[in-house]
Amino acid sequence: DTRxxxxxxxxxxxxxxxxxxxxxxxxxxxxxxxxxxxxxEAICGPHGGGLLNLIYTDRDAILLELFGGRTNPCxxxxxxxxxxxxxxxxxxAVVDNLRVNPQSLSELLTMANDS
Numbered sequence: 001d002t003r004x005x006x007x008x009x010x011x012x013x014x015x016x017x018x019x020x021x022x023x024x025x026x027x028x029x030x031x032x033x034x035x036x037x038x039x040x041e042a043i044c045g046p047h048g049g050g051l052l053n054l055i056y057t058d059r060d061a062i063l064l065e066l067f068g069g070r071t072n073p074c075x076x077x078x079x080x081x082x083x084x085x086x087x088x089x090x091x092x093a094v095v096d097n098l099r100v101n102p103q104s105l106s107e108l109l110t111m112a113n114d115s
Contacts (some may be wrong), residue, residue, distance in 0.1 A: 001096075001097070003046040003048050003068075003096075003097070004046070004096070005046060005066070005098055005100060006094050007095070007096050007098070007099050007100060007102075010100070010102055011100050011105070014102060014105055014106055014109060015044060017103065017111075018095040019113065020042065020044060020109075020111040023036065025050045025053055026067075033056065034053075034056045036053075037053040037054075037056040037057050038056050039059065040057045040061055041057075041058075041061055041062070042055075042061060042066065042068050042112050042113075043057065043061065043062075043063050043064065044063075044064035044066070044109070044112075045064075045065070045100060046066045046068075047065055047066065047067055047075065049077050051063060051065060052075075052078070054075065054078060054079060054084060055078065055082065057084065059082070059083050059084060060084075060085075061077060061084050061085070062084065062086065062087065062112050062115065063079050063084060063086050063087075064087050064088075064089060064108060064109070064112055065086070065087075065089070066088075066089045066091050066098060066100065067088060067090050067091065067096070067098070068091055068092070068093035068097065068098035069093030071090075076088070077109075083111060084097075087108055087111065087112065089101075089104065089108050091105075094108045
């Protein structure tokens with residue numbers, strides 16, 4: 001899967017600018033993940049297991065999922081099935097990684113903040 005963001009500095013800068021906190025839920029206990037994501041208004045990240053924390057958010061939260069070369073609708077299905085909003089950013093695949101397009105990601109983050 002394409003899950004590592006090659007231009008991570010730009011990605012993190014954009015997320016921070018739009019009010020996101022950068023977290024690594026895979027390093028946390030389940031209790032910490034539930035507590036942290038319960039207050040999240042939005043989740044943004046590459047396709048992967050950490051996005052499942054969407055189920056702990058309020059119903060008005062949005063999931064912004066990043067894809068590289070191929071897509072998988074599982075998190076869209078979870079978001080739609082639980083009444084949460086969803087949007088995808090199709091990044092450029094670079095072997096097994098991805099590179100976000102700063103302009104289109106910024107537009108997506110702005111849309112998420114405005115909704």
